[in-house]
Amino acid sequence: MKTVTHAALPPTVHMVAREAGVSAATVSRFLNGTARVSDDKRKAIESVIERLNFKPNVLAQNLKTGSSRTIGVLTQSLISGYFTDAMAGIEDALKHTGYAPLIVSGHWHADEEAERIELLIARRVDGLVILTGRLTDAQIVDFSRRLPIMVFGRQLDAPRAFGFCQDHYRAACEAVQFLLLQGHRHIAFIAGPADHDDARARLAGYQDTLQRQQIKLDPRLIVDGDFHESGGLQAVEQLLESGQRFTAIFAANDLSAYGARLGLYRRNIRVPDDVSIVGFDDLHSSSCTTPPLTTVRQPLFEVGRCLGQGILNMIAHQPFTVDVPALALVVRESVRRIG
Structure with a gap:
């Protein structure tokens, strides 16, 4: 058998x-x-x-249930440490909830962001998290008629769309004030993209802090950057070629500070002995640069957790509040006291 x-x-x-x-x-x-x-x-x-x-x-x-158990996440870059920290926080908030993230990138182009959101909606995601971007408030509110949306990088409060941002202006003021307390009076600024809200807020913080301390603002010490290392390198070369005196650089983000540090190194200018540098973001590698970078910390993992928990509450029609994680200056070894 x-x-x-x-x-x-x-x-x-x-x-x-x-x-x-x-x-x-x-x-x-x-x-x-x-x-x-x-x-x-x-x-x-x-x-x-x-x-x-x-x-x-x-x-x-x-x-x-009529639910896909997925949360769409629209980021701007899949390789930037800035965005990966926020995405990790979103993923952590979704852990043990039965929801999984579905991530796409808009690459800072409004048309591409809109196309990617349509793609996510076609995949029947239950909610959407947007990490900054170029879409207008009106466009986001229009999309929210089809699904709930949480947004980082802007203030927004609509029936099915909620957004929050951090106080980049205040944090920039704190960074410049720190340099002033260390005796620096000739502070250069490497700006970010002119059409970027955070970059504009950081520039305004730099300008207003100097003016409040009755330090004449020298426009020649403000140079354009693009939030990338290459932009920081080009900006510091422009500063050095101009012949303007400066004892410190405030870079609009850490990547620009990395590029500036390289440019100074190539000219045999020591940091912080000759020139001090302050960045903005506190990327993971900023604590391991030579010297470790003084910078403004953005707690992006915590931001991601807030976004993830917020979208879950919106899907469940539960009330929620967002305790926006604060920015904070992290003092390391890239700034020297003078005078």
């Missing part, structure tokens, strides 16, 4: 419920995210799911 061996049946919701000591309805609510489950029950269910290697039928769940 031929023996037929049957493969073990895959675990089901009912098997998970029995092993976890809860009802099948509780397991379904946990998987669907349609109701809160107590911490004890959640831990028991997660333990059994891992032990049984349970794989829920996501497609069937989506068809039943």
Whole structure:
């Protein structure tokens, strides 16, 4: 007689419920995210799911609930440390919720951003997080009629769209004031793109702080940059070629500061012995530059967590408040006291 061996049946919701000591309805609510489950029950269910290697039928769940269990994330760059920190925070906020991020990039082009959002909507994402960009408020509000949206980099408060930003002006004032307290009076500024709101706020903070301290503003010490290392390098070369005296540089972002540091090194100008440098962002590598960079820290991971939690609350029609993470000056070794 031929023996037929049957493969073990895959675990089901009912098997998970029995092993976890809860009802099948509780397991379904946990998987669907349609109701809160107590911490004890959640831990028991997660333990059994891992032990049984349970794989829920996501497609069937989506068809039943009308939800894709995905959150669209529109970023501007997939390789920038600035954006990857924020995306990591979003991912952390979605952990253990049953939702997964679907990430696209708009590359700072409004038309491309709009096209990418249409792509995400076609994929039936349940909500959208936008990390800065070129879209207008009106465009974002229009998209929010089709799905809830959280935005970083602008103030926005509409029925299904909410946005917040950080105080770049105040942080820039603090950075310049720090240089002034170290005795610097000839402070150059490497600006960011003129059409970038954050860059404009940082420039205004630089200008206003000098004027409040009755230090004459020298427009020749303000040079254009583009938020990239190459722009910082070109900017510092322009400053050096101009012959203008400066003892410190405030760069509109860390990447510009890296480029400026390279330009000074090539001219045998020491940092901070000859010229001090302050950046803005506090990218991970800024603590490991030579010397470690004094900069304004943007807590972007925490920002991402706020965005992720906010979009989940919007999807669930739950009220929420955003405690905007504050910017803070991080003093390292790239600034020397003079005078």
